[in-house]
Amino acid sequence: ISERNYYAASNIVSQPECTALVNLIKEHGKENDGYEAYQNKGSSPFTDSEKFYGLELDAIIELLEDGQIEVPVAQLFLDAANAAKDHIERNFKLTRPLYFDYVHLVLRSAIPGVEREEISHPIH
Numbered sequence: 001i002s003e004r005n006y007y008a009a010s011n012i013v014s015q016p017e018c019t020a021l022v023n024l025i026k027e028h029g030k031e032n033d034g035y036e037a038y039q040n041k042g043s044s045p046f047t048d049s050e051k052f053y054g055l056e057l058d059a060i061i062e063l064l065e066d067g068q069i070e071v072p073v074a075q076l077f078l079d080a081a082n083a084a085k086d087h088i089e090r091n092f093k094l095t096r097p098l099y100f101d102y103v104h105l106v107l108r109s110a111i112p113g114v115e116r117e118e119i120s121h122p123i124h
Contacts, residue, residue: 029053
């Protein structure tokens with residue numbers, strides 16, 4: 001991506017893992033999660049041509065405690081976050097480790113039939 005402050009990477013997780021994470025967020029994701037001003041308003045905090053759903057770590061823990069997801073699904077969430085962190089450390093040749101402050105799984109998807117120009121859809 002040529003846009004400043006954006007970084008996209010492929011193959012952080014396998015296709016089956018990606019499918020499992022997409023299914024997780026489609027089933028349990030919260031509309032505009034992390035962007036309270038936009039919640040339940042039918043629009044995204046980024047563009048009017050997409051839907052935005054998110055899941056935070058505390059929601060994953062709650063889903064696990066309530067028996068709505070199994071331990072391997074919660075573990076996949078954490079493993080994917082760690083894999084992304086490890087990738088960034090390697091790719092940018094960081095000399096100090098990164099530490100999590102916030103973990104957020106996001107699904108942004110284009111609304112069918114809506115014309116758009118932004119770059120987010122090919123990479124989310």
